Amino acid sequence: MEYxxxxxIVPFFLFLxxxxxxxxxxxxxxxxxxxxxxxxxxxxxxxVAYQYFxxxxxxxxxxxxxxxxxFEWLRFTESLHIDLGILLxxxxxxxxxxxxxxxxxxxxxxxxxxxxxxxxxxxxxxxSLFSFSMLGLVVATNIxxxxxxxxxxxxxxxxxxxxxxxxxxxxAASKKAFIVTRFADLGFLIxxxxxxxxxxxxxxxxxxxxxxxxxxxxxxxxxFMGLSIATWALALIFMGGAGKSAMFPLHIWLPDAMEGPTxxxxxxxxxxxxxxxxxxxxRLFPVYFFAAPDVLTLIAYVGTFTALFAAIIAITQTDIxxxxxxxxxxxxxxxxxxxxxxxxxxxxxxxxxxxxFHLVTHAFFKALLFLGAGSxxxxxxxxxxxxxxxxxxxxxxxxxxxxxxxxAIAGIWPFSGFFSKDEILAAAFxxxxxxxxxxxxxxxLTAFYMWRLYYCIFWNSNKEYNEHHKPHESPLTMAVxxxxxxxxxxxxxxxxxxxxxxxxxxxxxxxIDLTVASLSIGAGVAGIAxxxxxxxxxxxxxxxxxxxxxxxxxxxxxxxxxxEIWMWVxxxxxxxxxxxxxxxxxxxxxxxxxxxxxxxTHRSAGSVxxxxxxxxxxxxxxxxxxxxxxxxxxxxx
Amino acid sequence: xIRLEYYLIISTLMFFIGIxxxxxxxxxxxxxxxxxxxxxxxxxxxxxxxxxxxPNQLEGMFFTLFGIAxxxxxxxxxxxxxxxxxxxxxxxxxxxxxKMKN
Amino acid sequence: xxxxxxxxxxxxxAAMLALSIMAVTSESLLRSATYLLLVLLCTAGFYLFLxxxxxxxxxxxxxxxxxxxxxxxxxxxxANKGExxxxxxxxxxxxxxxxxxxxxxxxxxxxxxxxxxxESNTSMVGDQEISMSLIGQTLMxxxxxxxxxxxxxxxxxxxxxxxxxILIARKK
Numbered sequence: 001m002e003y004x005x006x007x008x009i010v011p012f013f014l015f016l017x018x019x020x021x022x023x024x025x026x027x028x029x030x031x032x033x034x035x036x037x038x039x040x041x042x043x044x045x046x047x048v049a050y051q052y053f054x055x056x057x058x059x060x061x062x063x064x065x066x067x068x069x070x071f072e073w074l075r076f077t078e079s080l081h082i083d084l085g086i087l088l089x090x091x092x093x094x095x096x097x098x099x100x101x102x103x104x105x106x107x108x109x110x111x112x113x114x115x116x117x118x119x120x121x122x123x124x125x126x127x128s129l130f131s132f133s134m135l136g137l138v139v140a141t142n143i144x145x146x147x148x149x150x151x152x153x154x155x156x157x158x159x160x161x162x163x164x165x166x167x168x169x170x171x172a173a174s175k176k177a178f179i180v181t182r183f184a185d186l187g188f189l190i191x192x193x194x195x196x197x198x199x200x201x202x203x204x205x206x207x208x209x210x211x212x213x214x215x216x217x218x219x220x221x222x223x224f225m226g227l228s229i230a231t232w233a234l235a236l237i238f239m240g241g242a243g244k245s246a247m248f249p250l251h252i253w254l255p256d257a258m259e260g261p262t263x264x265x266x267x268x269x270x271x272x273x274x275x276x277x278x279x280x281x282x283r284l285f286p287v288y289f290f291a292a293p294d295v296l297t298l299i300a301y302v303g304t305f306t307a308l309f310a311a312i313i314a315i316t317q318t319d320i321x322x323x324x325x326x327x328x329x330x331x332x333x334x335x336x337x338x339x340x341x342x343x344x345x346x347x348x349x350x351x352x353x354x355x356x357f358h359l360v361t362h363a364f365f366k367a368l369l370f371l372g373a374g375s376x377x378x379x380x381x382x383x384x385x386x387x388x389x390x391x392x393x394x395x396x397x398x399x400x401x402x403x404x405x406x407x408a409i410a411g412i413w414p415f416s417g418f419f420s421k422d423e424i425l426a427a428a429f430x431x432x433x434x435x436x437x438x439x440x441x442x443x444x445l446t447a448f449y450m451w452r453l454y455y456c457i458f459w460n461s462n463k464e465y466n467e468h469h470k471p472h473e474s475p476l477t478m479a480v481x482x483x484x485x486x487x488x489x490x491x492x493x494x495x496x497x498x499x500x501x502x503x504x505x506x507x508x509x510x511x512i513d514l515t516v517a518s519l520s521i522g523a524g525v526a527g528i529a530x531x532x533x534x535x536x537x538x539x540x541x542x543x544x545x546x547x548x549x550x551x552x553x554x555x556x557x558x559x560x561x562x563x564e565i566w567m568w569v570x571x572x573x574x575x576x577x578x579x580x581x582x583x584x585x586x587x588x589x590x591x592x593x594x595x596x597x598x599x600x601t602h603r604s605a606g607s608v609x610x611x612x613x614x615x616x617x618x619x620x621x622x623x624x625x626x627x628x629x630x631x632x633x634x635x636x637x
Numbered sequence: 638x639i640r641l642e643y644y645l646i647i648s649t650l651m652f653f654i655g656i657x658x659x660x661x662x663x664x665x666x667x668x669x670x671x672x673x674x675x676x677x678x679x680x681x682x683x684x685x686x687x688x689x690x691x692p693n694q695l696e697g698m699f700f701t702l703f704g705i706a707x708x709x710x711x712x713x714x715x716x717x718x719x720x721x722x723x724x725x726x727x728x729x730x731x732x733x734x735x736k737m738k739n
Numbered sequence: 740x741x742x743x744x745x746x747x748x749x750x751x752x753a754a755m756l757a758l759s760i761m762a763v764t765s766e767s768l769l770r771s772a773t774y775l776l777l778v779l780l781c782t783a784g785f786y787l788f789l790x791x792x793x794x795x796x797x798x799x800x801x802x803x804x805x806x807x808x809x810x811x812x813x814x815x816x817x818a819n820k821g822e823x824x825x826x827x828x829x830x831x832x833x834x835x836x837x838x839x840x841x842x843x844x845x846x847x848x849x850x851x852x853x854x855x856x857x858e859s860n861t862s863m864v865g866d867q868e869i870s871m872s873l874i875g876q877t878l879m880x881x882x883x884x885x886x887x888x889x890x891x892x893x894x895x896x897x898x899x900x901x902x903x904x905i906l907i908a909r910k911k
Contacts, residue, residue, distance in 0.1 A: 615732065642851070644789075647785075651756065655759070661835045666768055666814055670762060670775050702797060709801055709805055709806055716809055
């Protein structure tokens, strides 16, 4: 399966070609080359997936870890070395398919959406770079390779958020995203170093083998501030994951990241990059489970809180992309919770499977929602709900596909979201009632805010649009990806996921727990019903409800003032008490020393430059005198 | 009875006379002449050491021989440079040849 | 016989030193060159005392015949009208003299301190002349203590000097 290397090479090559030669190409040519390359990549990924899942992957009732390509890059000690390679196992193959598919859809969609933008070639070059980095991340054979691609993903996300670099808010958003995730990655790096310091390896295979025996034995006994070293290391690694996956309180960058072009939001900030944190925890799941179960509990609670928190904020937002952003945070938190409540092995590992399942279905329906939102924005040239309404008359395809996605995320049978969400709820049900009931409530909230969004865009008013700016259905390049993703959103739930992915790589069977299923559908239907009552027609009730909730509503509208809190922390605490003294020290002590040195050199040079007279005989005299002096020194001392 | 040190004393004095000339003279050709004295003193040393300390070998003598040849070569090039300098600045005063310091 | 040799040697040495001093102090360049020529001839006499007859011949032919002639031509070519002598700074004399005295003192100190003067034979041991054929074979041989390689290197050096001299001195 060495051809899996093509999946990485093709996007990287595209990045080089489009990045270096893009300016010489016509924009359309660049877009078509990028899309065709991504199509090739998707075909390769599908072939790899077919071969893995149906031919070579299963040996003796267990999914294998295959490493078709691997070479050593840096060797530190006998056992500690950084490799670059490709690891194929169920979750990485699954991610390959998801990423390449969504990426291909986004590439096609962007042909229409970004048409006529300046920097069209740059856009495609960066998309290729992102695809390369993300694919490299999921196939990483060792944690350090993952870290490298993790940072590459961060960089490409940064440059895509700041794609409209003439817009100050986009620049600020890209900086915010980069700095916040970078801050989290500091924890990730420390975690990696701790882990590799004790285990003497970076390799995922060695780390997770034998129920993470290597980690538990090598880190046994060490404690720091009352917690074991393993707990510290894995909690720090989770910090990196929380930064990328926008877990509370590091989620603040994601809503702002919506400043990027909408297809980018669909690809990076909904379907692929933001699930990297989930993928990281899943990749190290045995290590978490056996070496640091406390961290898994932490993950479960952080995830539950984030899901609830983001869902509440999503209800109040009026910018449609921000609603989707908070919805994404909430759904990713769902996946985190599923990992957090999961046990290991067989049917006990249901949460693990459910998390991955939800990752896949969410990737499809959330990408669809974002692309649909992009289509709407393309039509009305605004992100604000108040500028929309009644669009079902003008945009039938977008309307229907958006509705399908909303049904999927609300968890209505037989759409894909139902199945994955049901598995997550079932896993939580068997683990912790508090988490289960919270998640259940969030399912209702999710249905509510998604349908609120749907009604506000497509129904809600009898708004008539200006004759000259009449909204129109999007072109074919945008409509086709919507339809394809809608088909995925409907049917991807029927994949027998447990047969492919499980915590211990042994397939098992799931069945739908009718209690949980009926509860979840009930919550979804209730949410939709509430939204229908409130938002199908324009009414005054919503304002009255908001009025009666008062402070809570305002707090949610302002995202619970988290941005302001972070701002206060950074400006009043970090800047004033850490950065300003450091800056003073740097300016006066370090620079002062350097300037003093320069001054001293200057002065001494000034005083000896007279020696450089150009008079050969003076040089000769100095030479003779010096020789005599040296001879005297050698002879007499 | 001529002893080794006689040769050495004479060559030493000649060597330092040459250095004195090198330091004090201003005309470039005069400086070159002083340099010849220095080299000549050194060559005397080679020959004298060879004859007195290792009479059965020839290294010193050949060193002198090669030294003479190299001196001749060096003189030829130096004089060519001096003539060129004379052509460009009109005199051969060493104090005027100081453009290299810049 | 020894005493006659010593007298001749002393005369030669004294003449050499005196001529050297005159060569570096004479105010006329042409005179300087002439004194140099005489110093070089005296040096050839030293080589004869050392029984290096070939060396003496080379000294006379190359130095006296070649180099000094070159000097004289250069002097004629660069002669400034009227301005033959150049005034020296007194400070330079003082410093030069100090350095030279220190150097002579140091060298003399090393000379008389060193043990080779007492360990070696006080007089020349091999006072026989070296045969031409031996010199020729040594110069052309490739064995131990034979000098073909430096000889060839030297020939290349001389060639380079010829080319360099032409390049530097030719008119533009």
